[in-house]
Amino acid sequence: xxxxxxxxxxxxxxxxxxxxxxxxxxxxxxxxxxxxxxxxxxxxxxxxxxxxxxxxxxxxxxxxxxxxxxxxxxxxxxxxxxxxxxxxxxxxxxxxxxxxxxxxxxxxxxxxxxxxxxxxxxxxxxxxxxxxxxxxxxxxxxxxxxxxxxxxxxxxxxxxxxxxxxxxxxxxxxxxxxxxxxxxxxxxxxxxxxxxxxxxxxxxxxxxxxxxxxxxxxxxxxxxxxxxxxxxxxxxxxxxxxxxxxxxxxxxxxxxxxxxxxxxxxxxxxxxxxxxxxxxxxxxxxxxxxxxxxxxxxxxxxxxxxxxxxxxxxxxxxxxxxxxxxxxxxxxxxxxxxxxxxxxxxxxxxxxxxxxxxxxxxxxxxxxxxxxxxxxxxxxxxxxxxxxxxxxxxxxxxxxxxxxxxxxxxxxxxxxxxxxxxxxxxxxxxxxxxxxxxxxxxxxxxxxxxxxxxxxxxxxxxxxxxxxxxxx
Numbered sequence: 269x270x271x272x273x274x275x276x277x278x279x280x281x282x283x284x285x286x287x288x289x290x291x292x293x294x295x296x297x298x299x300x301x302x303x304x305x306x307x308x309x310x311x312x313x314x315x316x317x318x319x320x321x322x323x324x325x326x327x328x329x330x331x332x333x334x335x336x337x338x339x340x341x342x343x344x345x346x347x348x349x350x351x352x353x354x355x356x357x358x359x360x361x362x363x364x365x366x367x368x369x370x371x372x373x374x375x376x377x378x379x380x381x382x383x384x385x386x387x388x389x390x391x392x393x394x395x396x397x398x399x400x401x402x403x404x405x406x407x408x409x410x411x412x413x414x415x416x417x418x419x420x421x422x423x424x425x426x427x428x429x430x431x432x433x434x435x436x437x438x439x440x441x442x443x444x445x446x447x448x449x450x451x452x453x454x455x456x457x458x459x460x461x462x463x464x465x466x467x468x469x470x471x472x473x474x475x476x477x478x479x480x481x482x483x484x485x486x487x488x489x490x491x492x493x494x495x496x497x498x499x500x501x502x503x504x505x506x507x508x509x510x511x512x513x514x515x516x517x518x519x520x521x522x523x524x525x526x527x528x529x530x531x532x533x534x535x536x537x538x539x540x541x542x543x544x545x546x547x548x549x550x551x552x553x554x555x556x557x558x559x560x561x562x563x564x565x566x567x568x569x570x571x572x573x574x575x576x577x578x579x580x581x582x583x584x585x586x587x588x589x590x591x592x593x594x595x596x597x598x599x600x601x602x603x604x605x606x607x608x609x610x611x612x613x614x615x616x617x618x619x620x621x622x623x624x625x626x627x628x629x630x631x632x633x634x635x636x637x638x639x640x641x642x643x644x645x646x647x648x649x650x651x652x653x654x655x656x657x658x659x660x661x662x663x664x665x666x667x668x669x670x671x672x673x674x675x676x677x678x679x680x681x682x683x684x685x686x687x688x689x690x691x692x693x694x695x696x697x698x699x700x701x702x703x704x705x706x707x708x709x710x711x712x713x714x715x716x717x718x719x720x721x722x723x724x725x726x727x728x729x730x731x732x733x734x735x736x737x738x739x740x
Contacts, residue, residue, distance in 0.1 A: 295338060295339035296738065297738070300734065300736045302333075304332070308727065310325050310326050312697060312720040313677070313725055314716075318407055320371070320408050321630050322360070324364050331361040331362070335356065338355075347379070350377045352377070353373060353375070358370050372386045385415075386414055394542075394568040394580060395663050396663075398659075403527075404586070405478055405625070406633055407632070409630050409634075410630035410632045413445060413632075419439030423438070433465055433467075434463065435463075437460070439458075440458075450642075450646060451485040457483060463475050477527075478527035479524070483523075484496075487513075494512050497509075508522075509521070513620055516620070523621045526548075526549055529546045531543065538571060541569050545564065547562070550614070553592040558610060559591055561589070562590045562591065564634075566584040569581050577665065579664045582659070583660050585656070588653060588655055588656070589654045589655065589682060591654065592610050596611050616650055623646065623649065624649035625637075626647045629641070637652070652689075654685065655682060656680055660676050672701065672703070676698050679694070679697075693722065697720050699719075701714060712738075716731065
């Protein structure tokens with residue numbers, strides 16, 4: 269079914285795109301070589317994470333060759349049909365050599381709306397300095413999943429009066445999970461709504477809701493799970509039908525999880541600042557904020573003037589330790605016959621969809637969640653879901669040709685509420701990068717050094733040399 273949908277929809281988008289193509293914008297083509305090496309048995313954290321799933325962290329040495337092909341309008345015209353598309357292919361030489369398409373997508377734009385088909389990475393947030401790319405649930409840590417969907421960006425219902433201060437970002441997607449998973453042929457539904465309000469000139473408040481649902485497929489324990497016949501139950505968050513597993517009938521259909529997002533942005537003449545907070549939820553207790561201590565807090569600052577010594581900076585704190593408490597429907601020792609607790613949310617894990625919130629063995633969002641694997645080498649979810657971390661990233665320019673970037677993350681990991689580590693595991697991850705752009709040729713060189721120390725990943729040093737040639 270998935271292959272048929274992709275086979276039918278993607279060529280249709282390409283055909284529509286050829287009709288809507290703006291010939292004034294030529295595609296950009298780039299070729300990239302990346303050599304990675306580590307003193308340990310695996311690459312350091314900041315050499316393997318947030319790389320669109322191209323880097324295999326378990327190999328201490330690997331050579332990557334990446335081809336990028338991108339076409340998109342320089343500016344979207346709401347009165348014209350316009351088309352954008354992208355393709356990236358990665359070849360990796362290592363103990364686990366592979367040749368894989370990472371991105372292949374087309375997007376048709378008209379009047380602020382778009383139709384989408386294919387696998388596409390997320391827009392880079394805060395110059396790539398964020399630990400989460402600004403979203404706990406969907407960073408660029410994993411290989412992009414193919415999807416079909418539609419959405420709008422900065423859509424306004426009203427053009428005048430105080431109601432014109434409101435704008436909306438919305439998207440509705442169905443993802444296809446093509447990797448090996450414990451539940452075969454599962455699907456992933458996603459919808460997001462952000463309401464943006466201009467408080468005053470230069471000030472904007474954003475309130476958002478992110479909703480994800482794993483649905484359908486064939487489970488080795490529960491057999492064939494309800495599919496399209498229960499689609500509205502999945503999308504609307506209703507309880508499971510009589511054909512669903514007992515846990516779905518007692519709660520909601522499928523594996524439902526989501527995120528509340530809040531941000532405040534100040535746009536000044538020379539710089540901008542964004543404060544953001546995201547609150548995760550796995551069930552009703554999370555939607556009622558019973559897990560209130562958990563979430564992502566961040567601040568992002570950026571200068572508008574190019575080639576400044578300090579161009580941008582991000583500071584983030586994330587906590588997932590509370591999870592609505594350590595008890596979940598357990599006998600109450602003080603009140604016989606009653607149960608207590610709505611906790612043990614066990615973020616990004618599920619008793620039916622046991623592979624967890626992963627794409628091709630990588631966490632889709634917060635990269636500090638590292639999956640475990642069963643005897644067949646298939647993701648079996650996250651053995652550690654309780655952690656806290658602080659992160660800081662900076663970048664800038666030493667000259668118009670020389671840029672720099674640093675990342676520093678410290679985290680502490682506790683296991684799960686019913687399977688705590690004997691003592692917390694710590695991880696310190698550091699990275700520094702220097703970029704050099706030739707002034708007269710479309711050629712750039714990058715050198716990254718990284719270091720890990722702790723019990724979560726192998727301690728050690730790593731280095732990466734990157735060469736990129738761009739043809740426009």
